[in-house]
Amino acid sequence: MPLVEFHNYSMGFKDDDGNVSNLIDNLSFSIDEGKALGVVGESGCGKSMTSLSLMRLLPDAAVVQSGKILFDGKNVLEMSEKEMEVIRGNRLSMIFQEPMTSLNPVLTIGNQIGECLLLHHPDLAPDEIRARTIRSLESVGINNAEARLSQYPHEFSGGMRQRVMIAMAIINHPALLIADEPTTALDVTIQAQILDIMKGLKGDSGGLMMVTHNLGVVAEICEEVVVMYAGRAVERGTLKAIFDEPLHPYTIGLMSSIPTMTSDKSELPAIPGSVPTIYDFGKGCRFADRCSKCMERCMREVPKSLLVGKDHIVACWLYPEGEVV
Amino acid sequence: MEKGGPLLKVEHLTKLFPVKKTRFFEEQRHVHAVEDVSFELYEGETLGIVGESGSGKSTLARAILALTKVTSGTVIYRGEDITDFRVPPAKRKLLHSELQMIFQDPYASLNPKIKIGEAICEPMLANGQARNHDEAVKKTRHLLEIVGLRAECFDRFPHEFSGGQRQRIGIVRALAVNPRVLFCDESVSALDVSVQAQVLNLFNALKKEFNLTYVFIGHDLAVIRYISDRILVMYLGKVMEIARYDQLFSDRAHPYTKALVSAIPEPSTAARKERIILEGDIPSAVNPPEGCRFCQRCFMARPECFEVEPDFYEVEPGHFVRCPYMKGGE
Numbered sequence: 001m002p003l004v005e006f007h008n009y010s011m012g013f014k015d016d017d018g019n020v021s022n023l024i025d026n027l028s029f030s031i032d033e034g035k036a037l038g039v040v041g042e043s044g045c046g047k048s049m050t051s052l053s054l055m056r057l058l059p060d061a062a063v064v065q066s067g068k069i070l071f072d073g074k075n076v077l078e079m080s081e082k083e084m085e086v087i088r089g090n091r092l093s094m095i096f097q098e099p100m101t102s103l104n105p106v107l108t109i110g111n112q113i114g115e116c117l118l119l120h121h122p123d124l125a126p127d128e129i130r131a132r133t134i135r136s137l138e139s140v141g142i143n144n145a146e147a148r149l150s151q152y153p154h155e156f157s158g159g160m161r162q163r164v165m166i167a168m169a170i171i172n173h174p175a176l177l178i179a180d181e182p183t184t185a186l187d188v189t190i191q192a193q194i195l196d197i198m199k200g201l202k203g204d205s206g207g208l209m210m211v212t213h214n215l216g217v218v219a220e221i222c223e224e225v226v227v228m229y230a231g232r233a234v235e236r237g238t239l240k241a242i243f244d245e246p247l248h249p250y251t252i253g254l255m256s257s258i259p260t261m262t263s264d265k266s267e268l269p270a271i272p273g274s275v276p277t278i279y280d281f282g283k284g285c286r287f288a289d290r291c292s293k294c295m296e297r298c299m300r301e302v303p304k305s306l307l308v309g310k311d312h313i314v315a316c317w318l319y320p321e322g323e324v325v
Numbered sequence: 326m327e328k329g330g331p332l333l334k335v336e337h338l339t340k341l342f343p344v345k346k347t348r349f350f351e352e353q354r355h356v357h358a359v360e361d362v363s364f365e366l367y368e369g370e371t372l373g374i375v376g377e378s379g380s381g382k383s384t385l386a387r388a389i390l391a392l393t394k395v396t397s398g399t400v401i402y403r404g405e406d407i408t409d410f411r412v413p414p415a416k417r418k419l420l421h422s423e424l425q426m427i428f429q430d431p432y433a434s435l436n437p438k439i440k441i442g443e444a445i446c447e448p449m450l451a452n453g454q455a456r457n458h459d460e461a462v463k464k465t466r467h468l469l470e471i472v473g474l475r476a477e478c479f480d481r482f483p484h485e486f487s488g489g490q491r492q493r494i495g496i497v498r499a500l501a502v503n504p505r506v507l508f509c510d511e512s513v514s515a516l517d518v519s520v521q522a523q524v525l526n527l528f529n530a531l532k533k534e535f536n537l538t539y540v541f542i543g544h545d546l547a548v549i550r551y552i553s554d555r556i557l558v559m560y561l562g563k564v565m566e567i568a569r570y571d572q573l574f575s576d577r578a579h580p581y582t583k584a585l586v587s588a589i590p591e592p593s594t595a596a597r598k599e600r601i602i603l604e605g606d607i608p609s610a611v612n613p614p615e616g617c618r619f620c621q622r623c624f625m626a627r628p629e630c631f632e633v634e635p636d637f638y639e640v641e642p643g644h645f646v647r648c649p650y651m652k653g654g655e
């Protein structure tokens with residue numbers, strides 16, 4: 001049984017008049033125990049809303065429209081807030097996109113991490129909490145952890161704060177860790193340190209859901225990939241399938257528009273236009289108005305997600321043959 | 326200006342910011358934002374400046390453009406000392422149009438209540454690039470089209486544009502006054518990769534069309550390498566390396582550059598080389614380390630590195646490195 005399964009999940013936002021506009025449309029994917037899945041796409045494609053849906057932490061204006069999100073076989077969309085509190089920060093844990101706003105500035109680092117532990121293990125003795133807190137800080141490469149316990153977030157650099165966030169997220173040994181852009185605000189040398197730590201954790205943690213717009217980060221850590229565009233999973237498959245044989249025009253466009261350390265200096269094959277907002281989605285394929293391969297059918301009909309190869313699913317009318325998934 | 330000489334020459338430029346004292350008798354300390362930076366910029370080239378956050382990239386550009394007063398050093402433009410723009414008013418006006426900066430956040434530099442078109446016409450008129458308002462409007466519409474915005478955008482307000490469009494507006498605003506050198510500070514960093522590619526292509530196309538010279542500042546080495554002919558690598562206010570873009574992978578590259586290159590996660594499934602992971606954070610620019618600026622994090626550091634500040638060596642033609650162990654011949 002997979003650890004997490006999104007089943008035709010759809011959500012949107014309601015405006016002041018109560019009209020709902022769809023963002024995430026029919027999203028399906030799963031993560032197995034011990035596996036790392038990368039969720040990639042540009043800004044506004046619905047990556048964070050996907051992770052917040054699983055955590056049941058969507059903003060007020062958000063509306064779940066249909067589908068299921070199974071965690072440990074249970075639909076989180078049907079759980080009570082009480083049940084969620086038991087698994088959140090425990091079996092299901094998340095590193096948020098903004099590390100600066102996620103730490104409480106008036107509490108010491110030691111208190112904040114200890115708090116996470118105590119919340120789910122109220123019987124632990126203070127000594128044990130202290131010991132485990134120190135161990136968790138050490139596991140994310142913070143030297144001198146004991147002395148650091150009594151310091152406040154502002155005494156930590158950006159990279160250090162991100163380590164604290166990771167320590168906090170893994171202290172209860174979650175079955176699934178969601179990391180939403182865990183390195184986006186950091187310099188590359190610090191990013192390399194954090195990715196190194198996350199790779200080390202992969203062995204002993206359960207599953208990892210890595211949300212990022214950085215394809216390099218995905219290639220570094222993940223075994224499987226979901227490419228999102230305007231709220232839809234346009235392509236998913238193994239890392240190899242997505243990176244070495246991308247099929248969807250958006251995936252191909254995304255890959256080739258990034259300058260790498262070895263690319264030549266010829267003109268970059270850019271995708272024209274930009275990601276639409278939820279009020280500008282077309283009726284058919286949401287990528288249609290930017291797609292160089294767009295056909296008449298694309299404007300009218302939503303492309304189906306079809307299995308086109310081993311573990312390789314694409315939603316694009318260029319590939320109309322395949323098993324429906 | 327001598328023929329074939331540099332368009333811009335920066336010599337020993339230093340910018341220190343005083344740190345606010347907490348006690349009266351405390352010794353005055355400084356942020357060493359930019360220290361003893363020297364380089365040359367040639368007509369028609371794109372010089373990239375990379376370095377991690379706080380390494381002094383923006384401050385260097387601001388000091389050259391007299392947006393902040395230099396502590397010491399000189400800036401020479403077309404053979405003339407223009408440090409702090411201490412030149413006669415007519416000349417200063419010319420400098421203000423010939424040397425243009427595109428800011429890190431173009432939205433913050435746009436007045437939300439003024440139509441985009443008017444915001445572009447205004448400096449054009451002030452700098453005498455248009456004789457009257459009609460001519461300014463015509464030029465502006467033309468420029469909007471060149472950067473891929475419709476001329477109708479003229480009458481719209483800043484909040485109606487996306488990040489990529491605002492960046493284009495920033496570019497139009499800079500182009501409006503016939504610049505020769507454009508300083509682009511993190512001009513594509515905030516953009517989605519598909520839009521980033523569009524804007525990078527645009528910069529390259531405009532360079533040819535308007536005969537521009539670029540100083541392109543960023544922290545993404547792959548982007549900077551793509552857009553630049555030569556690259557200047559900064560660390561804690563100092564220039565560690567100046568290299569042609571194809572010299573970055575050289576064995577002679579600075580250890581810091583090697584670490585930067587190795588830290589970039591490549592978007593491919595190819596087997597990766599053993600990565601150089603730097604220890605620790607960038608030290609404070611208030612107390613930069615003695616000796617080599619990079620000594621505390623360098624994977625090659627020897628005891629001397631903690632004591633003596635290395636010179637800048639030419640390790641290959643056109644390739645300068647501030648590390649004695651890259652000289653070769655040892």
Ligand SMILES: Nc1ncnc2c1ncn2[C@@H]1O[C@H](COP(=O)(O)OP(=O)(O)OP(=O)(O)O)[C@@H](O)[C@H]1O
Nearest residue numbers: 013023042043044045046047048049050061277278
């Ligand atoms: N209250 C709201 N009403 C309408 N649309 C909203 C609302 N909140 C968010 N959105 C839309 O949802 C999308 C944001 O999705 P999400 O934050 O998941 O994107 P993301 O892929 O995480 O992007 P980023 O890379 O920028 O973090 C955007 O298109 C945004 O406009």
Ligand SMILES: Nc1ncnc2c1ncn2[C@@H]1O[C@H](COP(=O)(O)OP(=O)(O)OP(=O)(O)O)[C@@H](O)[C@H]1O
Nearest residue numbers: 342356358377378379380381382383384385544610
């Ligand atoms: N006005 C100022 N007063 C005091 N210190 C400053 C000021 N401006 C910059 N600094 C400091 O100077 C150093 C260099 O800053 P600068 O903004 O030039 O770096 P940068 O390389 O552009 O970084 P980033 O990549 O984050 O834009 C930093 O330590 C910064 O905190």
Ligand code: SF4
Nearest residue numbers: 285288291298316317
């Ligand atoms: S469905 Fe059509 S428009 Fe959409 S990506 Fe495929 S070819 Fe392009």
Ligand SMILES: [Mg+2]
Nearest residue numbers: 047048049097
């Ligand atoms: Mg997000």
Ligand SMILES: [Mg+2]
Nearest residue numbers: 382383384429
């Ligand atoms: Mg800067």
